[in-house]
């Protein structure tokens with residue numbers, strides 16, 4: 491399945507909208523107030539692994555609201571990270587801590 495196809499379905503669009511309307515700010519920019527326009531998965535799923543898609547893709551607890559700048563950056567940063575045995579909440583905190591370290595509170599903007 492391609493990345494494009496997986497996002498092209500009603501369930502995802504509905505969940506994404508629901509999550510952003512409940513969490514309208516970018517979690518990575520916080521406490522800076524930046525509007526979230528995208529949704530990131532705390533624990534990334536593997537398109538080659540159906541089990542990981544089933545477990546992670548449409549799981550609301552695995553979502554994190556983000557602006558497009560942070561989404562691009564965290565997608566790059568997380569390639570070297572290991573999320574094994576992490577809960578969604580742990581993965582979320584872990585990624586936020588990585589962003590703060592790399593970016594600094596004021597550094598990037």
Ligand SMILES: [Zn+2]
Nearest residue numbers: 516519557560
């Ligand atoms: Zn952001």
